[in-house]
Amino acid sequence: MSPSRVLGGRYRLGEVIGRGGTSVVHSAHDLRAGRRVAVKVLRQELAADPQLASRFRREGQLLAGLRHPAIVTFLDAGWDAVDGSSPDRVCVPFLVMDHVPGRSLRELLKQGDSTLERSISYQLGVLSALEFSHRAGVVHRDIKPGNVIITPDHTVTVVDFGIARDGSDPAATLTHAQAFLGTPAYLSPEQARGATAGARSDLYSAGCLLYELLAGRPPFVGDDPVSVAYQHVHEEPATLSTHRPDLAPALDAVLAKALAKSPDDRFQDARAFARALRSAAHGLTPHPGGAQARAVVHDVPLTFGRGIDTGTAALAC
Numbered sequence: 001m002s003p004s005r006v007l008g009g010r011y012r013l014g015e016v017i018g019r020g021g022t023s024v025v026h027s028a029h030d031l032r033a034g035r036r037v038a039v040k041v042l043r044q045e046l047a048a049d050p051q052l053a054s055r056f057r058r059e060g061q062l063l064a065g066l067r068h069p070a071i072v073t074f075l076d077a078g079w080d081a082v083d084g085s086s087p088d089r090v091c092v093p094f095l096v097m098d099h100v101p102g103r104s105l106r107e108l109l110k111q112g113d114s115t116l117e118r119s120i121s122y123q124l125g126v127l128s129a130l131e132f133s134h135r136a137g138v139v140h141r142d143i144k145p146g147n148v149i150i151t152p153d154h155t156v157t158v159v160d161f162g163i164a165r166d167g168s169d170p171a172a173t174l175t176h177a178q179a180f181l182g183t184p185a186y187l188s189p190e191q192a193r194g195a196t197a198g199a200r201s202d203l204y205s206a207g208c209l210l211y212e213l214l215a216g217r218p219p220f221v222g223d224d225p226v227s228v229a230y231q232h233v234h235e236e237p238a239t240l241s242t243h244r245p246d247l248a249p250a251l252d253a254v255l256a257k258a259l260a261k262s263p264d265d266r267f268q269d270a271r272a273f274a275r276a277l278r279s280a281a282h283g284l285t286p287h288p289g290g291a292q293a294r295a296v297v298h299d300v301p302l303t304f305g306r307g308i309d310t311g312t313a314a315l316a317c
Contacts, residue, residue, distance in 0.1 A: 070129035106145035119213040125156025131270035143205035184225040192229035200263035207258025215243035250280035
């Protein structure tokens, strides 16, 4: 889908700011509201796949029910007809979200210049988002550095709920041929086995994220996705002190619980994970939960059922 195209008569596409296996994210201009937004478009060649189209639509439905400072804000949804004059036209769905300025945590990790205080702050921001989404019954299922945006003032936004599921719907466990639902380096053991992912699966992935923030690499690496998945199921990661002897053993204890093979042995919710991390970090940094962690909000009133902007959502294709 070419830049400068206008979707739904409203969103003029600009540069590509992100790519995934099934979708492309564009910076766009909302012609009606006069502001910059992000538009996620399902790849045209995949739009005819009913499973992928359903998964894509579900992402919008789930995001529409979440409002939290550390979760990307959903604005609108619609369809765009490609080759509309043809009887075989393809209806390509798209989602519209706030444009979040900044860089992904993956980019920052590659630079390797994050301080310990900021690393802990970023992790607390992710856990804040997960606490909220889990209380709303939404499991993300793909927590990884590439899905965490850090703004210029160091606040955290979790994005890409593309393979999320409603935790109250046990049937919502989509799979796709020859593909992991999740990213191998951050995959929970139960996901690697093909079992249903729950909230504690997200916490395992968040544990992998914390490990990489502190050690500079994920807990398991390998030559291919299968070997990495095997390690998640059968092997224990090296202790954090192997990579960072300067860090306190208390952080190893937090990681050991977060990365437990059985969900029953992990932190049972994101709040408990955050509480343990703060306790372990006490004394390591001046203010592990201070000004740098402005995205960390544990007592925000829950706001669900946020309506979709019907200006485009009602668009029939």
